Amino acid sequence: MTDRPFRYRAVAIGISTGGVATLKPLLGALPADFRLPILVVQHVSPDSGGRLALLLDRICALHVKEADEHDSPGGGTVYLAPPNYHLLVEPDRRLGFSTDPPVNFARPSVDVLFETAADAYGGELVGVVLTGAGEDGARGLRRIKDKGGLAVIQDPADAVARAMPQAALMAVKPDHLVTLAALPQLLIKLSEAKRS
DSSP: OOOTTBSOOEEEEEEOTTHHHHHHHHHHTSOTTOOSOEEEEEOOOTTOTTHHHHHHHHHOSSEEEEOOTTOOOOTTEEEEOOTTSEEEEOTTSOEEEEOOOOBTTBSSOHHHHHHHHHHHHGGGEEEEEOSOSSSTTHHHHHHHHHTTOEEEEEOGGGSSSOHHHHHHHHHOOOSEEEOTTTHHHHHHHHHTOBOO
16 A cells, blocks of 8 residues: 555654753654654754653654664654754655754754755655744745745744744745644644645
């Protein structure tokens, strides 16, 4: 059985300040059979190791792991960018890493993930900008929209840190402006959306 009738093939999430407190309820509310792979850039310090993936994997029905180079993203799994590496999606939709200089003062950078994922998935990508400081993710979310994908932004008033979602709102008109509490159900609905 193929998933060709479905509208979307992946979710890319960008998050920074307040990330752990946001990812725990978000990912924890998604079912183990969530159909789409979730690619996450969380701004972390270079020496943080894989602790975030281990923490989230313990509390989520989804499998949460640090991404490995050449992973082919599959449903039911969350792939976190490893510390100090840009996470990118290759044209064949496998994951790759880069040690290029920081973008928006960050490595991993949300923009790098969003832009490469937009190029690989085109209109089959859902991009989500959540809480955070700075402007990382705004340019990448615009690329997702330009490629026909879907833009989701956390309401800045609902975010721990408003700057990242506010910058994204300045860059694009979102398809959905949501609270954290409403986001899991929206993602579940999007994962089940069929092509028109």
